[in-house]
Amino acid sequence: MKLTEKKRKDILDAAVREFREQGFPAARVNRIAELAEVSKRTLYKHFESKEMLFQAITDVLLEEIATVPKLHFTPEVPLREQLVAAVKDNVAHLTAEHYMGLNRLVMSELLRDQDLAQAFLAKAAAQDGPVTGLISQAMQAGALRQAKPGFAAGQLLAMAKHFLVWPEFLMGAKAEVDPDAVIADCVDMFLAHYGPEG
Incomplete structure (x- = not known):
């Protein structure tokens, strides 16, 4: 798996965890980036918004x-x-x-x-x-x-x-x-x- 694919998967996994724990409205992008161990900039490079992340x-x-x-x-x-x-x-x-x-x-x-x-x-x-x-x-x-x-x-x-x-x-x-x-x-x-x- 390429590094970019791994980062995308890590972000998705982190988002699933954050959305489960906090619900979509209360979920924080900063927390998702932290859980995925990526910068917020990297997260937005893969997903333009929290809504796009949920769509994924x-x-x-x-x-x-x-x-x-x-x-x-x-x-x-x-x-x-x-x-x-x-x-x-x-x-x-x-x-x-x-x-x-x-x-x-x-x-x-x-x-x-x-x-x-x-x-x-x-x-x-x-x-x-x-x-x-x-x-x-x-x-x-x-x-x-x-x-x-x-x-x-x-x-x-x-x-x-x-x-x-x-x-x-x-x-x-x-x-x-x-x-x-x-x-x-x-x-x-x-x-x-x-x-x-x-």
């Missing part, structure tokens, strides 16, 4: 979402099995410690700034998530009835997130449920609604 952090979160491996429908494997595995992987990714912390940081600021939220959600919507891709291919193969894949994937994942992601995101504790049973039930309800027609 949201881009990191979107990049992490984009790096989740794409899934491909396999006709020889039961669709239920593929969906269960896909939802498990999605939940595991969303509840990983690093991702959860970064997501909390970004979401807290998105709640405060609607313009930033709209820009972030527009970028996120442009990404085709792995579960959406799997469902789209299953629909094309006739294993599911035709519908909007993104909408259908959103329904499936929203059910699982309600029990397995949001309690941890909001309260820092896993819900007292059996995750395998919850995911199986969510997939079964999804298949009952989206199963192939006639």
